[in-house]
Amino acid sequence: MKKSEVPQDKSNISSVNMRELCYATDDNGNYTTELSSGWEPKTIALSNAIEDIKERTEAARQQVINGELSPIVYFMELSKMDLGILAGYTGIWQWRIKRHFKPKVFAGLSNKVLQKYATAFLITAEELKNFKG
Amino acid sequence: MTTDFTHHQAAHCENGVASNLLKHNGLNISEPMVFGIGSGLFFVYLPFIKVNHAPAFSYRPMPGAIFSRLAKRLGLKIKRQKFSGSQAAQKALDDNLKNNIPSGLQVGVYNLTYFPDDYRFHFNAHNLVVYGKTGNDYLISDPVMETTTTLTTEELDRVRFAKGAFAPKGQMYYPIDIPKDIDFKKAINKAIKATCRDMLAPVPIVGVWGIKYVAKQIRKWPVKLGVRKANHYLAQIVRMQEEIGTGGGGFRFIYGAFLQEASVILDNPQLKELSFEMTAIGDLWRDFAVEAARVYKKRSSKPDVYNMLADMLTDIANREEQFFKQLRKAV
Numbered sequence: 001m002k003k004s005e006v007p008q009d010k011s012n013i014s015s016v017n018m019r020e021l022c023y024a025t026d027d028n029g030n031y032t033t034e035l036s037s038g039w040e041p042k043t044i045a046l047s048n049a050i051e052d053i054k055e056r057t058e059a060a061r062q063q064v065i066n067g068e069l070s071p072i073v074y075f076m077e078l079s080k081m082d083l084g085i086l087a088g089y090t091g092i093w094q095w096r097i098k099r100h101f102k103p104k105v106f107a108g109l110s111n112k113v114l115q116k117y118a119t120a121f122l123i124t125a126e127e128l129k130n131f132k133g
Numbered sequence: 134m135t136t137d138f139t140h141h142q143a144a145h146c147e148n149g150v151a152s153n154l155l156k157h158n159g160l161n162i163s164e165p166m167v168f169g170i171g172s173g174l175f176f177v178y179l180p181f182i183k184v185n186h187a188p189a190f191s192y193r194p195m196p197g198a199i200f201s202r203l204a205k206r207l208g209l210k211i212k213r214q215k216f217s218g219s220q221a222a223q224k225a226l227d228d229n230l231k232n233n234i235p236s237g238l239q240v241g242v243y244n245l246t247y248f249p250d251d252y253r254f255h256f257n258a259h260n261l262v263v264y265g266k267t268g269n270d271y272l273i274s275d276p277v278m279e280t281t282t283t284l285t286t287e288e289l290d291r292v293r294f295a296k297g298a299f300a301p302k303g304q305m306y307y308p309i310d311i312p313k314d315i316d317f318k319k320a321i322n323k324a325i326k327a328t329c330r331d332m333l334a335p336v337p338i339v340g341v342w343g344i345k346y347v348a349k350q351i352r353k354w355p356v357k358l359g360v361r362k363a364n365h366y367l368a369q370i371v372r373m374q375e376e377i378g379t380g381g382g383g384f385r386f387i388y389g390a391f392l393q394e395a396s397v398i399l400d401n402p403q404l405k406e407l408s409f410e411m412t413a414i415g416d417l418w419r420d421f422a423v424e425a426a427r428v429y430k431k432r433s434s435k436p437d438v439y440n441m442l443a444d445m446l447t448d449i450a451n452r453e454e455q456f457f458k459q460l461r462k463a464v
Binding site: 001012013015016018019020021022023024025029030031033035039040041042044045046047048049050052079080081082084085088089 | 142143144165185186243249251252253254255277278279296297298300364365368369371372375383386387389390393408409412415416419422423425426429430
């Protein structure tokens with residue numbers, strides 16, 4: 001990549017005035033560095049991942065409204081987590097978390113367990129308990 | 134308290150932290166040199182591990198490997214500590230700062246508040262340097278940022294004890310011994326040989342073979358998984374290839390820069406020639422990313438796009454195979 005070809009596209013980082021360092025070559029093929037504000041193919045790939053998460057979060061929200069799943073699933077998707085990561089943050093075994101996905105089981109959870117989830121999601125236990133979609 | 138640490142921006146976090154910490158300790162070593170001697174160039178495809186609901190691809194070795202190999206090859210001593218609790222982790226860091234030792238930390242990206250929201254995923258192999266503390270704020274030199282920044286004590290604790298794959302467990306590291314006479318020639322030779330061995334390894338998911346294997350899989354994806362999932366997987370390839378600062382097979386460009394520096398140190402003009410080929414291969418990776426982006430953005434009007442992408446990738450793999458075979462002979 002030539003120094004003059006280092007992409008300066010609008011991106012998710014240019015919005016916060018962040019620029020990345022890239023290695024690129026001068027006219028003689030010798031390496032030097034240049035800052036880049038972003039590159040479109042990269043931004044598209046990232047947006048794809050963000051869209052995917054948004055869809056999963058929205059689907060979870062609907063299922064919470066319909067009473068099919070507990071709010072834990074919604075906040076897990078919102079926090080970009082999966083079962084393994086949530087188990088790491090809460091210290092609760094995965095199979096127990098899966099049980100807590102059921103609204104009936106969730107309704108009977110103690111404040112202590114709710115607080116573990118709330119801490120992992122950086123919200124209050126009240127917000128978690130009272131989430132209705 | 135603060136240490137007299139100088140922040141230099143880098144393309145990749147691990148190289149950057151290593152280079153910045155060593156510069157602080159009097160060893161002037163560039164980012165490409167760290168990357169090259171640490172054998173940072175790699176490829177592995179892990180279809181059985183899912184990241185963000187798509188298979189894992191990695192263009193770099195395990196987190197921490199670059200700095201460890203660099204230290205081994207240059208004879209540096211690096212102290213690494215992991216912690217079971219926040220208090221011990223914070224105390225060890227504070228003690229280091231009191232003793233004027235800027236310290237490298239492995240952290241999770243998700244709670245790095247100075248990152249743009251869209252970049253905050255549960256990715257735990259990021260690296261930064263803490264070089265001071267004022268009140269409740271730690272002074273942070275994150276090598277992918279243009280300038281230094283800060284994190285509160287609570288924020289730093291959260292990123293040091295991020296959970297999930299590669300959980301950092303508060304990991305802290307810093308050089309404790311740097312020998313006076315370092316044999317760069319020997320280290321570079323060894324490192325180049327190791328990179329060639331890795332990239333040409335006769336393992337189906339590693340190096341050049343791994344790239345060819347992924348190309349084969351791409352041909353099957355649209356039929357086997359449906360277009361939606363196939364596109365999601367493609368996006369994953371590009372995202373892993375385009376981690377912050379590595380835009381467009383950017384590791385190839387860093388490696389090219391390393392070969393140019395190495396060619397001067399070893400007085401070997403052939404390495405310079407090879408660096409031009411590496412640049413050309415890096416550009417092919419860029420072209421691949423552009424075409425792949427068109428596909429998952431559904432902008433591609435070309436017929437049979439998946440086979441076309443697979444052909445591009447196979448072509449890259451063949452060029453790299455030739456490249457590493459020549460490089461192996463050149464040192």
